[in-house]
Amino acid sequence: MSNYKTVFFTLGILQIILGIFMFVPIIIQFLYSEVDSSFFGASIVTIIFGTLFFLSNLDHDKKLTLQQAFLLTALSWFSIAIFGSLPFVFSDLDFSFTNAFFESMSGITTTGSTIISNLNEMPKGILLWRAILQWLGGIGIIIMAITLMPIMNVGGMQLFKISNNDSSEKILPKSKEIALRLILIYLSLTIFCAFFYYIFGMQFFDSITHSMTTIATGGFSNYNESIGYFNNYKIEITSMFFIILGSIPFLAYIKFLNGEKKIFYKDPQIITFMKLVIYSIIILFVYALFNNIANLANLRAVSFNVISILTGTGYVTQNFDNWGNFPLIFFLILMFIGGCAGSTTCGIKVFRIQILYRFIIKQLKNIIYPRGIFILKYDEKPVDQKFMSSIISFIFLYILIFFIITGLLSMTGLDFTTSLSGAATSISNVGPGLGDMIGPNGNFATLPNISKWILSFGMLLGRLELFAILILFLPSFWRK
Numbered sequence: 001m002s003n004y005k006t007v008f009f010t011l012g013i014l015q016i017i018l019g020i021f022m023f024v025p026i027i028i029q030f031l032y033s034e035v036d037s038s039f040f041g042a043s044i045v046t047i048i049f050g051t052l053f054f055l056s057n058l059d060h061d062k063k064l065t066l067q068q069a070f071l072l073t074a075l076s077w078f079s080i081a082i083f084g085s086l087p088f089v090f091s092d093l094d095f096s097f098t099n100a101f102f103e104s105m106s107g108i109t110t111t112g113s114t115i116i117s118n119l120n121e122m123p124k125g126i127l128l129w130r131a132i133l134q135w136l137g138g139i140g141i142i143i144m145a146i147t148l149m150p151i152m153n154v155g156g157m158q159l160f161k162i163s164n165n166d167s168s169e170k171i172l173p174k175s176k177e178i179a180l181r182l183i184l185i186y187l188s189l190t191i192f193c194a195f196f197y198y199i200f201g202m203q204f205f206d207s208i209t210h211s212m213t214t215i216a217t218g219g220f221s222n223y224n225e226s227i228g229y230f231n232n233y234k235i236e237i238t239s240m241f242f243i244i245l246g247s248i249p250f251l252a253y254i255k256f257l258n259g260e261k262k263i264f265y266k267d268p269q270i271i272t273f274m275k276l277v278i279y280s281i282i283i284l285f286v287y288a289l290f291n292n293i294a295n296l297a298n299l300r301a302v303s304f305n306v307i308s309i310l311t312g313t314g315y316v317t318q319n320f321d322n323w324g325n326f327p328l329i330f331f332l333i334l335m336f337i338g339g340c341a342g343s344t345t346c347g348i349k350v351f352r353i354q355i356l357y358r359f360i361i362k363q364l365k366n367i368i369y370p371r372g373i374f375i376l377k378y379d380e381k382p383v384d385q386k387f388m389s390s391i392i393s394f395i396f397l398y399i400l401i402f403f404i405i406t407g408l409l410s411m412t413g414l415d416f417t418t419s420l421s422g423a424a425t426s427i428s429n430v431g432p433g434l435g436d437m438i439g440p441n442g443n444f445a446t447l448p449n450i451s452k453w454i455l456s457f458g459m460l461l462g463r464l465e466l467f468a469i470l471i472l473f474l475p476s477f478w479r480k
Contacts (some may be wrong), residue, residue, distance in 0.1 A: 006064055007072045011079055012053030019046035021132055022087060025125035028205070032124045038229045039125060042086035049083070050190055057262060059191045067477065069148050073468045076140070077460055081105040093122075098449045105456040107133030109463035110344060111143070112314035112431025113217030113438070113455070115445040119224050124205060130220045131209035138216025138344040139186045141463065142250050143179045145342050149465060153390060162370045174337055178254075190215045193242040200234035211310055214239055217344045220430040226440075228317035236317060240307050247311040247339035248273065268379050269340040273350045280306045280334060284327060292325070310334040314431020316440040328434055330345050332421065335428040336398075346429035348398055353389050354378065359388060387426040395465050405458045412451045421450070426458030435441030 022043035029035045064072065069459045081104045088100035100114045107130050114130075116122060194211035198204060204224055213220045223229035227239055248270050255263045264270055284302045301318050308315045309331045320327060338347015347449070355378055362374045376383045405423035414422065414437075421433035422444075433439045437447070444452065461469050471477050 004068060005059065007068050007075065008053045010072055011075055012050045012055075012057065014076055014080060015046050015050030015053065015083060016051075018083055018136070019043045019050055021136065022046060022129070024132065025087070029125045030130050031121070034123045034125055036092060038090035038092070039087050039129070042083075042459070045086060045120055046083045059079060059431060063199070066151065066179060070468055070477070072472055073144060073148055073464055074460075074472055077108060077137075077464060080108050080136075081456075081460075084129075084133050085109055086128070090252060091123075091126060093126065096449075099445070102444065102452045102456050103130070104133060105459050106431075107141075107218070107220065108137040109429050110134050110137045110216045110312070110346070111426065111429040111459045111460040111463075112213075112312075113355045113433075113444050113459075114220065115443060115447075115452070117224070117443050117445050119222055122222070127222045128205075128209055131212040134216040134218030134220050135212035137463075138218060139247070142186065142342065142344060144209060144464075146182070146251060147178060147194065149468070171304070179362035180253055181257075182250055185257075186215065186249060187243065187247055196238045196242075197235060200238055201232050202235060203232060210239075211242070213346065214315075215240045217243055217246045217311045217323040217339070219308070219312075220271050221315065224441075226317070227304070227315045236300065236304050239315060242302055243307055243311050243313050243315075244274075244277070246344045249340045249342035249471060251342050258291050268306070268348050268354065268446040273340050276337065276350065277307060279308060280310060281331070282329060287326060288323075305331075306334065309430060310337060311339045312428055312430045315426075316432060319439065319441045321434060321436070321439045321441070323455060332424055332434070335424045335430045336402075348395060351378070355388070355391055356395060358383075359392075394466065397470075401458075401461060401466065405454060408453055408454050412448050412454070414447070414451060422447075422455060423458065426455040429459060429462050445474035 001126075001307050020043070022039050025039045026043075030040070074084075075099075081101060084107065085097070085100035087106035088095040088103055089097060102113075102115055105111075112134070112146055119127070190211050193214050196209045197207035197211055202210065209220075209222055210227075221227065221229070221352035227236060229238075236306065248264070249267065252263045252267055252270065258267075281299075281303050284306060286300055288298075288302065303319050304315070305320055307313075312335070320331065338349050339345025339352060341349045355376075358376055358378070362376050365374050367374060376388065402423050405427060406419050409422050415435070417435040418433065418437050421435060424439055425431060425433045425438070432438065432442075436442060438444055444455070447455075
């Protein structure tokens with residue numbers, strides 16, 4: 001495994017960082033008189049393993065090849081999910097390893113699905129750790145989407161290469177500079193979000209944890225009722241505002257700070273994303289008015305839940321299972337779309353939908369005008385055939401895997417609605433599903449263990465853009 005020393009060296013650093021973050025909930029445990037050995041034991045185990053990886057691979061060559069980039073991406077999320085589950089396992093809350101791993105994977109992938117049915121009574125340390133996992137997962141996916149995935153040519157992400165001269169061997173040195181700026185922006189947004197949550201009525205602890213899961217568009221809350229627990233329109237407006245800030249490309253923030261003051265009005269992804277938000281709210285609101293649905297004929301409720309579901313955040317303020325069939329189907333579609341590439345959101349991503357739409361229009365024009373020459377462009381740049389093939393294959397695979405997961409879940413005994421929405425919410429990393437069991441007022445605790453493992457794998461697939469995981473199962477990948 002000498003060829004993978006850089007991979008395991010980096011994994012060691014990530015595990016040490018994760019272990020250090022486990023000390024933070026210990027402070028909260030002291031403040032709220034909930035001290036136990038769960039976080040201390042988990043942090044020591046994590047740091048020891050991380051140190052062993054770090055020290056045994058000190059002589060790595062400090063370069064990252066394309067093959068290593070794929071392996072590092074997959075192992076990073078998987079190993080963090082395993083070690084992130086230790087505080088749950090070591091706690092006095094009687095978590096099985098399956099439940100602990102599911103909660104940890106849901107956290108680090110910013111999915112927001114939970115197996116905890118009594119959140120209101122959970123220890124503060126556990127609640128903070130869930131928020132930390134989502135916060136780390138959010139910044140992790142931003143850095144990966146901007147530095148690694150464009151190099152790996154995953155699902156059209158090469159569109160977002162920072163420099164045309166980048167090569168796989170230059171990933172690590174290049175990413176250090178970018179990562180630092182992204183972390184500062186991410187941290188600043190989190191602090192501002194916490195500040196506004198606090199002044200608008202949240203307790204200090206709630207404002208901290210909810211700000212972390214808001215910017216990460218993760219959706220973990222400290223209460224079974226989610227954001228609806230507060231029943232405060234100021235908090236809901238703050239949440240919507242910062243969810244949107246977490247859903248737009250973080251490269252736009254860097255460009256803005258570099259002097260491109262109009263970037264938020266020029267970026268085609270951001271423009272389409274905002275249009276999608278507005279049109280979706282109007283569609284549901286008008287539907288509610290014409291069908292006399294009292295709970296839905298509320299612009300505040302419609303706006304919040306549309307933004308939350310579209311971005312994959314998963315916060316809820318009402319039980320949208322009671323809104324009728326059309327809103328449920330509409331939400332299912334929104335789950336698949338997601339937010340912008342290079343943000344904390346998941347799903348297919350807006351830019352792929354944009355390019356697919358333009359490709360279909362181009363094909364129709366070719367049928368009408370067989371001798372015509374039509375050039376497919378995105379952001380005023382031509383889209384070549386290789387790039388287009390990458391996007392079409394991603395969307396096809398996304399839909400195929402969705403149906404496979406749905407089928408597998410149904411084989412474990414789940415009903416149609418639970419299987420369908422469970423598959424959608426896992427691969428799109430949304431959080432709540434549909435139906436009484438995993439809907440907005442339910443949780444994933446009563447699912448069979450095999451279903452939880454299937455969903456956990458679906459979360460990982462969706463978070464890492466499918467190909468970054470599936471390519472590892474090809475024998476040709478491992479050949480030199």
